[in-house]
Amino acid sequence: MVTLSEQSDFTAIVTAQAVAAKDAARLLYTTTHAQRNAALAALKTQLLNHAPAILNANKADMERGAAKGLSAALLDRLLLDEKRLTALANSLDAIIAQPDPIGQITESWTQPSGIQINAVRVPLGVIGIIYEARPNVTIDAAALCLKAGNACILRAGSESLETARALHAAITAALESEKLPAAAVQLINTTDRAAVGALLQLDQYIDVIIPRGGRGLIERIAAESRIPVIKHLDGLCHTYIDKAASIPMACDVTFNAKMRRTGICGATETLLVHTDAVKTHLPVLLEKLFAAGCEVRGDEALQQLDARVIPATEQDWHTEYLAPILAVRTVASLDAAIAHINHYGSHHTDAIITDDVDAAATFQAGVDSGIVLWNTSTQFADGGEFGFGAEIGISTGKLHARGPVGARHLTTVQYRVQSNGAVRPV
Secondary structure, three states, X not given: OOOOOOOOOHHHHHHHHHHHHHHHHHHHHOOOHHHHHHHHHHHHHHHHHOXXXXXXXXXXXXXXXXXXXXXXXXXHHHOOOHHHHHHHHHHHHHHHHOOOOOOOEEEEEEOOOOOEEEEEEEEOOEEEEEEOOOHHHHHHHHXXXXXXXXXXXXXXOHHHHHHHHHHHHHHHHHHHHOOOOHHHEEEOOOOOHHHHHHHOOOOOOOOEEEEEOOHHHHHHHHHHOOOOEOOEOOOOEEEEEOOOOOHHHHHHHHHHHHHOOOOOOOOEEXXXXXXXXXXXXXXXXXXXXXXXXXXXXXXXXXXHHOOOOEEOOHHHHHXXXXXXXXXXXXXXXXXXXXXXXXXXXXXXXXXXXXXXXHHHHHHHHHOOOOEEEEOOOHHHOOOOOOOOOOOOOEEOOOOOOOEEOOHHHHEEEEEEEEOOOOOOOO
16 A cells, blocks of 8 residues: 655545556456455454454554544544454444345336346446544445445545554455455545545546545535535434324433434434423433433423523534434424424434324425434434445435445446347338
């Protein structure tokens, strides 16, 4: 892997990586499902073999992050301890078990002219993945791209670069052990922003960019990229407690949605409560939240219900806290809850808790988000929980993928046409 110095020509070096990735993608296109799965199995072995180096690198990243004053949520995202590394290695088994996304015929039909048309899944090609303090993305992205026959170029954030380097060494060892091109998974070995700028201009080599990070990163990439972008925007997720919700379920699901892990994109940040459910449903939930150390910011009705509730401001409805802080707002109707979510949300993941089937159907049809849940914690917004093995991200856009992006979503369609000598009439 090339090391970039301050004097390096970022454009030349990143272009060289992109050219190598394009060549590797062509080679991957000719591999079999068994070959790609063998590389993933080898990666699991290499992760465990490289564990000491990976954990030492992550320890160094954690120490630097703490010294820089990273929040507890960011440090939790950055942490890769022995338990998490083992889970990451084991997650490859689920990806291996997935059917081959390449070569699947999604549609097939014959025209009156006699031509037979098959729509067949094929790899996207080369995918650039830009992410922040998320070490697991290095493995998830590499594994899903390989599964779908794509080459990828990874650019980790400054907080996780040492960990990414150590993980990439394991990836390279796995590829080489199975005689696949090492350039199939490359790491940009710098945190200089100029390298990202250079990458975003290489539309002749790179087919898709997938960013994972904060709003600032996503907005910059969307503005600068000449390459199509699958956006993973922030997770301003909502849970709505309807007047017909079961009280125990409302308490349990909402608590899990907020407090299981507060630093992930699927954590609920705003709770909406029907006015008829405030006095019946919230007292037990608020006690549980306060006991767990959660700060609650609410409107006037919530403040009257419990003096510990801090007054909410307009900014709270716009905020992804990634911390044990929950904004709570009362709404007079189901329609008002839907309107709030569509106005303030990030189109990521939103949930309704209700025993009313019609209310649930109206909510799921009316909320414009990639994932819309019924009586389910928003923390299920995860490709692994959806059965994809892993995810590259949760797409908050509508093109080319939406919701959790797994291996199948890293493909496109090729139309393969055949006939018995059909010619088109003049």
